[in-house]
Amino acid sequence: MRDFLSNGAKKHSFRHHVSCIILTVCIMLSSTFLALAAPNTAAPTLETVQTESQKSAAYLMKQADYSNISNVSAFKDQSRSLILSIRSGYDCSDNIKAYLEAVKQIMNTDGTLNMEKNEYTPDSKDYYSSYAYLLLVLALAGEDAANFNNNNMVTLFNDILNAAPESDFIYSDANPNALNPYHLGIVNLAVESYSNEMKDYTAISEKIKNALKAISMEKGINYWGYSLDNNTHVYSYFYNMYTSDSEIKNLIDTVLTYTTNTYYDSVNGTFNYPDYNDPTKFNPNENSTALAAALYATYNNHELSSVAFNTLTTLYQSSTTPGAYTFFGEDSIFTTYDALYGLVAYQMSLAGKSNPFDVSDITKAVKPPVTEEPEKPTEDFTTVLNPSESPEQSVKNLDTDTPTSPATGDSSLLVLFIILGLCSLTLLVKTTNICKPKK
Numbered sequence: 332m333r334d335f336l337s338n339g340a341k342k343h344s345f346r347h348h349v350s351c352i353i354l355t356v357c358i359m360l361s362s363t364f365l366a367l368a369a370p371n372t373a374a375p376t377l378e379t380v381q382t383e384s385q386k387s388a389a390y391l392m393k394q395a396d397y398s399n400i401s402n403v404s405a406f407k408d409q410s411r412s413l414i415l416s417i418r419s420g421y422d423c424s425d426n427i428k429a430y431l432e433a434v435k436q437i438m439n440t441d442g443t444l445n446m447e448k449n450e451y452t453p454d455s456k457d458y459y460s461s462y463a464y465l466l467l468v469l470a471l472a473g474e475d476a477a478n479f480n481n482n483n484m485v486t487l488f489n490d491i492l493n494a495a496p497e498s499d500f501i502y503s504d505a506n507p508n509a510l511n512p513y514h515l516g517i518v519n520l521a522v523e524s525y526s527n528e529m530k531d532y533t534a535i536s537e538k539i540k541n542a543l544k545a546i547s548m549e550k551g552i553n554y555w556g557y558s559l560d561n562n563t564h565v566y567s568y569f570y571n572m573y574t575s576d577s578e579i580k581n582l583i584d585t586v587l588t589y590t591t592n593t594y595y596d597s598v599n600g601t602f603n604y605p606d607y608n609d610p611t612k613f614n615p616n617e618n619s620t621a622l623a624a625a626l627y628a629t630y631n632n633h634e635l636s637s638v639a640f641n642t643l644t645t646l647y648q649s650s651t652t653p654g655a656y657t658f659f660g661e662d663s664i665f666t667t668y669d670a671l672y673g674l675v676a677y678q679m680s681l682a683g684k685s686n687p688f689d690v691s692d693i694t695k696a697v698k699p700p701v702t703e704e705p706e707k708p709t710e711d712f713t714t715v716l717n718p719s720e721s722p723e724q725s726v727k728n729l730d731t732d733t734p735t736s737p738a739t740g741d742s743s744l745l746v747l748f749i750i751l752g753l754c755s756l757t758l759l760v761k762t763t764n765i766c767k768p769k770k
Contacts, residue, residue, distance in 0.1 A: 370600025371641040377768065378683040380422060383644060384674035387667055387723025388416035390654030392426050392673030396666060397433035402448050403457045407514070410464035412668055413676045417471045418687040427472045434465060435480050442482030452508045457497045460514035463486045463521035468525065470690040477528065485528045488521065492538070493531040500542035502554075512552050512561070515542060517688060523571050524690045527721045540579065550593075551586040558604055559594040562586055563622035567629045567676070570686055587630060594619065600638050615645040617658050617666045628680035636677050643673060 385634075391412040397572045399405040413430055417423050445457040466484060469476040476484045500518075502509040510518065519539045526532040543565075546552060551562035566586060572579045594603050594613065602623040603613035624639035647666070649655035655662045656670040675687045684692070 341747060349517075349704055370597065370638045371645075372637050373641065374633065374637045374681075377678065379589070380640065380674060380681060383676050384415075384419040384671060385421045385658070385673060386654035387671045388412075388419045388423075390419035390652065391664070391667060391671060392416050394422065395429070397424055397430055399435045400430075400433045401445060403446055403449065403455070403461060406446070406461045406464060407517075408668060410461075410468055412671060414464070414471060415671045415687055418675050418679065419671070427468070429474065430468065431474070438480055438482070442480070442487045444486055454508040455513050456508060456510045458493070458509055459491065459495070459499075460517050463493065463514075463518045465689050466521045466525060467517075467688055470693045476525070485525050488525070489529040489531055489535070492518070492522070492535045495538075497538045497541060500538055501545045505545070510542075512554050513564045515539065516565050518692075519543075519572070520686065520688045524694050527695060539665070540572065540576070543572075543579065544582065547582055547586065549585060550589050556605060556610055558752045559590050559602060559619045559626070560604065560622050562590050564625040564675050567622075567626050567685065568688065570629050571689065571691075573630075583630075587626075590626070591635070595635065598606055600642055602639060602642065615646075617643075617656060617663075618669045620647065621656065621666065621669040621673035623667075625676040628673070628677040631652060632678060636680065637675065640677050643670060744764055 369689050393414065395407055395409060400409060409430065413423060413426055415427070434444070439445065444458065444461055446461055449455040451459065462484065466476050466488060469479055469484065477486070496508060498506060500510050500515060502512050502515075513590055518537075522529065522532065522539065524536055526536075529535065546565075548557075550557045552565050566583050569579065570581065573583050574580070595601075596603060596613075596615070599615075601615035602620040604616035604619045607613040620639055620643045624636055624643060625638040627639060643656070647656050647670070649657050649662045652662050654667070656666045657662075657663055658666045672687075679685065679687050
């Protein structure tokens with residue numbers, strides 16, 4: 332009888348051992364599969380992001396064509412890619428020289444630019460942005476904007492915007508000649524960057540703020556419909572106003588919440604665009620992914636900017652052309668424009684810097700304000716996500732500053748595996764003690 336009971340206990344103990352092992356393996360495998368299926372939130376190193384941004388900068392700088400610089404759209408595209416390429420750390424000296432020479436060719440003796448008329452909106456105020464882009468390039472190129480080609484471009488920019496009625500900044504279907512929403516943000520950053528030298532800065536900034544409020548809805552910007560693209564092309568340029576104005580902060584927070592809830596697929600880690608034929612449906616999109624990297628990097632959402640970077644470089648890189656990104660599988664210079672913005676914005680965010688189009692770090696250091704500015708309120712670091720560097724802060728070296736802290740998702744998974752392992756071990760020991768025959 333004793334042998335029978337002993338054998339029964341051994342069999343019972345063996346079955347429990349096997350059950351525990353199977354249970355542990357199943358839990359570990361299911362956790363692993365869930366981790367693999369989830370969006371990739373792992374933060375790359377700064378060096379990795381800079382490598383990708385410089386590859387795209389090299390591609391776009393080789394494709395650059397300044398022969399049609401008098402066209403507002405061409406001025407925007409060429410200026411934008413040049414600014415971002417400079418910010419990436421790529422050597423743009425030849426492109427800067429060619430760009431500035433092309434601009435001088437369309438400049439009148441008083442500094443005004445001979446910009447082509449828009450075929451559909453001949454009185455369009457989009458050309459305001461051409462002056463803004465030029466001022467940003469001049470700062471990054473080390474040129475004195477107050478004496479470029481014998482003209483004070485800062486004063487000219489100030490006078491043009493100050494004389495413009497507020498309606499010039501508020502685009503709508505009923506006011507199509509007003510400044511396109513896609514140009515409003517860059518005008519804002521140029522104004523902010525040169526605020527020390529613009530005598531009418533306060534009045535101009537108030538016009539821009541009122542325009543942003545006028546064109547903003549709960550879903551963001553309605554420009555041929557709502558989209559993540561529209562919201563990035565506008566709100567990513569208003570971070571400084573976001574940190575200094577509670578009304579704008581609440582407005583942008585509402586838009587960011589809507590954008591994330593609507594266009595981000597948290598299961599597959601994709602950033603989507605409304606279907607052209609059915610706005611209630613959304614499809615993964617290359618440009619939306621690139622612009623998501625810029626938007627979330629600007630507002631310091633580390634997890635989503637990491638997901639956007641990982642998705643962009645994994646799914647949408649050209650397999651044949653280094654630095655290029657694709658649209659529906661084909662190399663696209665327009666997708667690459669957006670990709671470079673996402674890459675450089677993320678690169679600068681990792682380096683602790685602000686939006687790449689904000690050149691305050693240059694202009695404010697070179698020309699401090701003549702009159703003392705009123706003391707700014709102490710920033711609440713629970714709400715200020717990515718404050719711009721002050722002139723006194725040292726500029727970090729993009730080549731050496733490589734943060735290596737793990738992403739939140741990685742740490743959580745590691746903790747999960749450790750807890751599961753300990754639980755399984757405890758269960759195994761208890762089962763062994765229970766099933767061991769008493770002497």
